[in-house]
Amino acid sequence: MLRMSKMTDYGIVLLTELARAGSETRTARELAAGTGVPLPSVSKVLKGLQGAGLLVSHRGASGGYGLSRPAEHIPLTEIISALEGPVSLTECGAQGAHAPSGTCELETVCRVRGHWRVINRTIQDALGRLTLADLCAPAPRLVGLGVPARPAAPPQNPNPIPTTAGGAHS
Amino acid sequence: MLRMSKMTDYGIVLLTELARAGSETRTARELAAGTGVPLPSVSKVLKGLQGAGLLVSHRGASGGYGLSRPAEHIPLTEIISALEGPVSLTECGAQGAHAPSGTCELETVCRVRGHWRVINRTIQDALGRLTLADLCAPAPRLVGLGVPARPAAPPQNPNPIPTTAGGAHS
DNA sequence: TTTAATGCGGACCAACTTAGTCCTGTTTAA
């Protein structure tokens, strides 16, 4: 199924929630209440995103988390790789700490490897083309993704209330 | 990391091995010996591929497995989805038995869902453009994947011996 | 007709990963 982990899913929900807050910060508690994600998990995910440089945190009383940059400048690839390592279907194609070269006893023989590089690259491109801002906008109609087009007229959901993203979208 | 399971990895190795056998059949035992994948796992994977219609099996003495169609007509998506369900980063976008509609408590509210559909579709397109035959060919240089181009002159590996793909390409 | 090779369909188990919880710091505004 190639699925993302639940934590990544949470991360995206939390980030869209934060993006809607604009430049304000939100506490982990607020985000948990707003999204339905259990607080300890919120905390864990936010820590991860902060470590990856996607969020800035302010400690102490009246602290909280905020986006480190405008949502338009946060590509989806960066979110995913922040929470579950480099985007790659196979380990041998993942440039990063996860797959130290030499792990695969096949490396010298494997004829498939070059292909994986291409495939991984393609997927990265597709994901990198979307930003957090796009995810906050109303869902596009099914287009090629070449341009993450917003529909000219918003779809039937007429109330973009910035509350309660609630829970993982299974 | 979005990684595929090891079984899928095995499946691809085994299929390329089988593709090299042309129209002949191979026994699970032969494939295990040829690839280094443990026999019981080979058996399990081949069973899955057979169930998905990618392989035909012949039982009894001198039985074995063979491709159900020419390798050119087996897209990568079909291989992957045969072994780990529909290709989809999120369950809510997966059309298939895995995600019965209603699993996600958010379905009516989730603003991200439409985007996932686009993303999943893009990945499916990318994977569907490659076939098993392409994976058997020498690895392409890094191109757009628009055309799964075979290099004009084969790279330095001059011996396309159809033996020993050996083990998972980690 | 018998035999042995082969796939078929399970059950089963150990190891690993994941999601979630909890606790003890440290920082900082009020």
Added chain:
DNA sequence: TTAAACAGGACTAAGTTGGTCCGCATTAAA
């Protein structure tokens, strides 16, 4: 000084995965 908030762990339970094993059904060949 206090309390609210993040930081950074350790820890646990549950689920998944990879791997093993077994008995059965099928079939070509002896």
